[in-house]
Amino acid sequence: MSELENVTNMVNAANTENLLISEKADNPYMKEAINEALMGIKNNHGGPFGSVVVKDGIIVGRGHNRVLFNTDSTAHGEIMAIRDAEKNLGNYDLSGCTVYTTGEPCPMCLFALMWANVEKVYYGCTIADNSEIGFRDEKLDNMSGGREKFKDFLECIDREACLELFKAYKNMNHKIY
Numbered sequence: 001m002s003e004l005e006n007v008t009n010m011v012n013a014a015n016t017e018n019l020l021i022s023e024k025a026d027n028p029y030m031k032e033a034i035n036e037a038l039m040g041i042k043n044n045h046g047g048p049f050g051s052v053v054v055k056d057g058i059i060v061g062r063g064h065n066r067v068l069f070n071t072d073s074t075a076h077g078e079i080m081a082i083r084d085a086e087k088n089l090g091n092y093d094l095s096g097c098t099v100y101t102t103g104e105p106c107p108m109c110l111f112a113l114m115w116a117n118v119e120k121v122y123y124g125c126t127i128a129d130n131s132e133i134g135f136r137d138e139k140l141d142n143m144s145g146g147r148e149k150f151k152d153f154l155e156c157i158d159r160e161a162c163l164e165l166f167k168a169y170k171n172m173n174h175k176i177y
Ligand SMILES: [Zn+2]
Pocket: 076, 077, 078, 105, 106, 107, 108, 109, 110
């Protein structure tokens, strides 16, 4: 097999794998959030966290965790997606926007989403799931008073599909930060 064929086969295998995981999600925007996360973990940008911002049914911003790639502890998927959407819309006010994200937002992202006036956040894996794969969300969340107050703002969907994504990440044996 030639070098080119080899590379082409690798790319096709990666795309098929992406499709298999994201196709497990029922929500079309969550599929996109999962694809965004997969792109990030395959390029070793950071954790399995992808997000999209939706306005009037259209994706206006997207992002994935880039903590390792950017050497930036604040480069979480939601933050990257908020920045992308605000740049694209030319507006720091994301009123009327909904966010789909593969993991329940950490306290930093939760409040950033509120600063941006995002209307509602749909997440896949829970804070407890994030901790399962080694992230510190749950510890920080307990310090900031838990989730009860935000139950109208945050809603869990497509958790099974996002757990598949987390499993893929765990199997890749990445560095946890
Ligand atoms: Zn975060």
